[in-house]
Amino acid sequence: MSEIFEKVKTIVSPYCKNQEALAAATEETSFLDDLSVNSARLVDIVIDFEDEFDIEVSDDEADAIRTMGDAVKVINAKV
Amino acid sequence: MNIALKHRIQLTMQKSVALVCFPLLFSMVIIWFKFFKKYQIKDMKAVRQQFKQIKQNNPDGLLVCPNHLTFIDSMILIWAFGSPWSYLRSFRTMCWNLPKASHVKESKLYRAICYLGKCILIEPDTKASKLTMDKASYLLNKGQYVMVFPEGTRSNTGRINTENFIYGVGKLHIDSGLKQLLCVYLRGDAQQTASKMPKQAEQFTVTLKLITAETEQHGRRAMRDVATQMIDSLVAMEAQYQAVQ
Numbered sequence: 001m002s003e004i005f006e007k008v009k010t011i012v013s014p015y016c017k018n019q020e021a022l023a024a025a026t027e028e029t030s031f032l033d034d035l036s037v038n039s040a041r042l043v044d045i046v047i048d049f050e051d052e053f054d055i056e057v058s059d060d061e062a063d064a065i066r067t068m069g070d071a072v073k074v075i076n077a078k079v
Numbered sequence: 080m081n082i083a084l085k086h087r088i089q090l091t092m093q094k095s096v097a098l099v100c101f102p103l104l105f106s107m108v109i110i111w112f113k114f115f116k117k118y119q120i121k122d123m124k125a126v127r128q129q130f131k132q133i134k135q136n137n138p139d140g141l142l143v144c145p146n147h148l149t150f151i152d153s154m155i156l157i158w159a160f161g162s163p164w165s166y167l168r169s170f171r172t173m174c175w176n177l178p179k180a181s182h183v184k185e186s187k188l189y190r191a192i193c194y195l196g197k198c199i200l201i202e203p204d205t206k207a208s209k210l211t212m213d214k215a216s217y218l219l220n221k222g223q224y225v226m227v228f229p230e231g232t233r234s235n236t237g238r239i240n241t242e243n244f245i246y247g248v249g250k251l252h253i254d255s256g257l258k259q260l261l262c263v264y265l266r267g268d269a270q271q272t273a274s275k276m277p278k279q280a281e282q283f284t285v286t287l288k289l290i291t292a293e294t295e296q297h298g299r300r301a302m303r304d305v306a307t308q309m310i311d312s313l314v315a316m317e318a319q320y321q322a323v324q
Contacts, residue, residue, distance in 0.1 A: 040231060040245045043299050062299075063205050 004053075004079070008071050011048045015041040027069030045071075053079050080216035080254050090214060093194060098170050100195045105163045108154055117280040120159045126285045130160040133261060133289055134172055140219035142252050143174050144309050145263035146239055146317065147228040150182070150275050152265055154196070156226070159265075159285045174226035175218055177201050177211060212251055219255035227251060229309045233273035239313045246299070249306035252292055262288045262309060264316035286316055 009025060016022045017036035021029065031037040037045070046062045049055065049071065055078040057065075065071050097104075112118045120126065133141070145156055153176045157166075166173040176193075180200035183189045193200070199215065201208050215225050231245035252260055267281035277283070290312050294304040 038243045040243055043246050043303065047299050047303070 002072065004072050004075050005068065007052060008049070008068055008075070011052060012037065012045055012068075015045055025068050027067065027072065029068045030066055031068070031071075032066070049075060055079060080213055080220055082210075082213050082217045086210070086214060087217070090199075090218065093199075094170070094197065097173075097195050097197050101166065101170070101173070102163060104192075104195050105166070109158060109163075112155070112158060116277075118155070118277065119280075119282045120155070121282055121284050123159060123285075126159050126287065127161055127165070129287050131165070133287065134169065137259065137289075138222070139257055140171075140222045140255060141224045142219060142248075142255060142257065142260040143224060143226040143263060144229050144248065144260055144313070145226065145265055146313050147230045147233045148237065148266065148270055148273050149233065149277050151277070152228070153178075153226055155277075155283060156263060156265060156285065159283070171223045173197060174224045175199060175215065176226050177215060179203075208247075212247055212254075215251055216254040219251070219257060225251075229306055229313070235273050237270070237272040239310060239317050241310055241314060244306060244310050246302040246306045248309065249292075249302035249304065252305050252309075253294075253301055258293065259289050259291050260309070262290055262312040262316060264288075264313060264320055266317075266320060284320060286320065288312060288316055 005027070009022060012031065012035065013019070013022060015037045018034065021034045021036075025035070029035060031042060031045070032039055042062075042065070046057050046065065050057055053075050055075065057074060057078075061074050065074060143156075145152060153174065157173060161172065174197070176196065176198045178193060178198050178200060180202045183193050183198070183200055199211050201211050215227070219225050227248045229244050229248045230240045231243070234240045264286045265283060267277045267283050269278045269281055290308065292305045292308045294301045294308075296304045
């Protein structure tokens with residue numbers, strides 16, 4: 001797994017209610033369905049991505065983030 | 080905030096139909112509350128007087144942000160805020176509500192009541208829920224009153240949910256361009272945690288606090304900042320309520 005993927009895992013961890021699923025996460029792992037992240041907290045996660053990677057994520061890009069892989073793809077395109 | 084002509088027409092039609100049906104619907108709700116459920120609002124006269132003053136001092140739209148413990152919180156608050164006559168004189172002050180579509184769509188009766196009760200539904204689909212928020216923002220811009228629960232859902236702990244509240248309500252306030260918003264704390268004496276309905280013969284306390292929610296942040300951080308100010312205000316109101324009890 002890439003360095004960005006591991007950083008994403010670390011960022012998501014405080015918001016994740018299913019830590020077992022996070023430990024075994026792949027690019028297909030869904031934030032809401034698999035990791036049981038509260039939908040309202042996705043905004044916090046995106047803000048944390050912006051702070052950690054020093055990037056700006058548009059509303060459309062944020063809305064498209066559903067899985068770990070989606071997040072990595074958006075971040076990869078900006079760093 | 081501007082929305083498509085089709086949606087503006089839909090909202091105008093809904094408002095007109097709701098106004099025509101309002102005397103009957105409001106009377107039925109009050110009869111149900113007062114004579115069947117035996118509900119009472121403590122110091123209702125004072126609550127209505129305070130709401131009246133807020134209306135008089137705020138000729139624009141108003142975002143109303145209550146805590147959330149039962150499915151009928153919005154109906155109780157509309158009853159608490161004004162008499163049928165006050166709403167007929169100024170129908171814009173009868174709050175629009177934004178319930179989750181999943182709670183309403185199970186029954187045609189609920190859908191009809193929601194339509195007549197000035198509800199616009201929040202769909203699970205992101206695009207559709209954005210449209211609902213745009214409609215709410217448009218209504219606020221047009222001087223209408225809109226009620227949104229910042230907690231997003233009923234609080235299972237019975238206390239203001241400071242962990243999982245929604246930020247969309249912050250965006251709604253920012254988009255509305257209004258400086259002030261009204262935080263409302265509603266609680267029945269016997270209400271311990273969230274429930275579908277308050278208990279029979281429940282006595283409700285209603286407190287109102289007009290706050291100025293401003294932020295120097297932008298984008299998502301601004302949404303979060305404003306939503307946090309709302310929740311902080313509700314937490315303070317809850318502490319005041321607890322101190323009195």
